[in-house]
Amino acid sequence: xSSPVYVARRPARSLFVTVRGLRYHLxxxxxxxxxTPDRPPLVLLHGWMDVAASFQFMVDALAGERYVxxxxxxxxxxSDNGGGDSYWFPDYLGDLDALLAHPELGLAAQPVDLLGHSxxxxxxxxYAGVRPERIRRLINLEGFGMPQTMPxxxxxxxxxxxxxxxxxxxxxxxxxxxxxAARLRKTNPLLPxxxxxxxxxxxxxxxxxxQWEILGDPAHKRTxxxxxxxxxxxxxxxxxRAALLWVDGDRTDIEKWWGHRYPRSEFDERLAAxxxxxxxxxxxxxxxxxxxxxxxxxxxxxxxxx
Numbered sequence: 001x002s003s004p005v006y007v008a009r010r011p012a013r014s015l016f017v018t019v020r021g022l023r024y025h026l027x028x029x030x031x032x033x034x035x036t037p038d039r040p041p042l043v044l045l046h047g048w049m050d051v052a053a054s055f056q057f058m059v060d061a062l063a064g065e066r067y068v069x070x071x072x073x074x075x076x077x078x079s080d081n082g083g084g085d086s087y088w089f090p091d092y093l094g095d096l097d098a099l100l101a102h103p104e105l106g107l108a109a110q111p112v113d114l115l116g117h118s119x120x121x122x123x124x125x126x127y128a129g130v131r132p133e134r135i136r137r138l139i140n141l142e143g144f145g146m147p148q149t150m151p152x153x154x155x156x157x158x159x160x161x162x163x164x165x166x167x168x169x170x171x172x173x174x175x176x177x178x179x180x181a182a183r184l185r186k187t188n189p190l191l192p193x194x195x196x197x198x199x200x201x202x203x204x205x206x207x208x209x210x211q212w213e214i215l216g217d218p219a220h221k222r223t224x225x226x227x228x229x230x231x232x233x234x235x236x237x238x239x240x241r242a243a244l245l246w247v248d249g250d251r252t253d254i255e256k257w258w259g260h261r262y263p264r265s266e267f268d269e270r271l272a273a274x275x276x277x278x279x280x281x282x283x284x285x286x287x288x289x290x291x292x293x294x295x296x297x298x299x300x301x302x303x304x305x306x
Contacts, residue, residue, distance in 0.1 A: 003178065003181065004194040005197040005198050006057070006194040006195045007198075008198070010059055010060050012027035012029050012056065013028050015027070015104070017102050017104050019098045020098055022074055022083075023079065024074070024079045024080070024095070024099065025052070025072045025077055025078035025079045026071045026105070027052045027056075028067070028069050028105075029059050030067040032105075032106030033067075034065055035067045035106065037110060041068070041069060041113070042066055042068045043070075043100070043107065043115065044059075044068065044070035044115050044116075044117075045114075045120030045124060046072075047119045047120050047143075048118060049220065050117070050118070050203075051203055052070035052072045052077055053070075053203070054202075054203075054288075055290060056199075056202075057195060057290065057291060058290040058297055058298055058301075061294045061298035061299075062298045067106070069107065072215075074087070074091065075087055075217035075219065076215060076216050081219070084219070085219060086161070087217075088224070089122070089123065089126070092119075092123045093126060096124075096127055097127070097131065100112065100134060112134065112135065112136065113137040113305055114127070114135050114137075114139070115138075115139035115301070117141040117290060119143070121143015122143040122145055122146075124138060124143070125140055125145075125237055125240070129238065130236055132239055132240060132242065135240075135241075135242040136242060137305050138243065138244045138245070139304070141247050141290060142247070142249065144254060147228070147261040148230045148261075148266075149228050149230075150227075151227070161222065161224070165222070169219050169221050169222055171218045171221070173207070173211040173212060174212040174213075175210075175211065176212060177206070177212055179212065180214075181199070182196075188286060188292070190284060190286060190288075190292040191288065191292070199291075202215075230270070233270075237270070240274050240275065242276075243276040243304075244274050244276060244277045244278070245277075245278050245301070245304040246271065246277055246278070247280045247281070247282060247297065248282075248285075249281070249282050249283070249285030249286045249287060249289040249293075250282065251283075252285075252287050
C-alpha cells in the first residue's frame with residue numbers, strides 16, 4: 001500500500017531567471033501586487049542539501065495572503081550547478097543580491113523580509129549586515145555559523161581539499177522515490193510520513209536508468225578550503241539594522257556536528273552582536289523545525305513580521 005501524500009494548501013508556481021550566468025529556479029506563492037511597505041515580499045532561503053520546496057508546509061500554515069518567494073541555491077534543486085570544484089559563501093551572497101534586484105521577481109522596489117534556514121540563515125545574516133537597507137525584518141532558523149578557525153589550520157585544510165579533488169564526488173542513489181522518503185524520515189524522525197512522501201520527489205528526480213538521485217551537486221560534499229573567519233562574520237552582524245527573529249528546536253544538539261569545538265554558549269555570545277533579537281524555541285522540533293512544527297513556526301513569523 002502506498003503512503004499517504006501531503007496535499008499543498010497553497011501550490012507554488014515555478015520561476016526560472018538568469019542570475020550571474022546561472023539558470024536559477026524559484027518557487028513563488030501569491031502575487032507581487034500583494035506587496036506593501038507593511039507587508040513586503042517574504043524571501044525564503046533553504047539550508048545545505050535542501051531545496052526551496054522544503055518551505056511548503058510552513059507557507060501553507062501562514063494566515064492571509066502574502067507574496068512569498070523561495071530560491072533553490074546554486075547547485076541545489078532545479079538551479080544550475082556552480083560549475084566549479086567547491087561552493088563559497090561569497091557566491092551565495094552574490095546570488096542573493098542579484099535575485100533581490102532581478103526585475104522579473106518584483107523584489108527590488110522596497111526592503112524585503114528575509115528568512116534563512118541553517119546554511120541559508122548564515123547567508124542572510126551576513127547579507128543583512130552588508131546590505132542593511134534591503135532588509136525590513138530578518139529571520140534566522142538555526143543558522144548557527146561554524147566553529148572558530150585558526151590560520152595554522154590552513155595547510156591541513158588545503159591539503160585535504162586537494163586530496164578530495166582527485167576523486168569524483170558522488171551522492172548516494174535510491175531505487176525508488178519511496179526509498180528517498182524513507183531516507184528523509186531516517187534523518188528526521190519527526191517528519192510525518194505524508195510530508196516525506198510529498199517532499200521526496202521535490203528533493204530528488206528519477207534518472208534514465210530508473211534510479212532516484214538527490215537534487216544536489218555532489219561537489220557540496222567536498223571540504224571547503226577556506227577557513228571560517230568568525231571576526232569577519234561578526235563585523236557583518238554588527239551592521240545589521242533590521243530586527244532579528246531567531247528560532248531553534250529543543251532537540252537540536254550542536255555537539256553532534258562540532259563536538260566541543262563550538263558550544264552553544266559561544267553562539268549566544270556571537271548573537272549578542274546583533275542589536276535587536278527576539279528568540280523562540282519550538283518543541284518538539286529538531287534542526288528541520290519548518291518540517292517539525294510548521295504551524296507553530298508560522299505563528300511566530302506572523303507575529304514578528306506584522
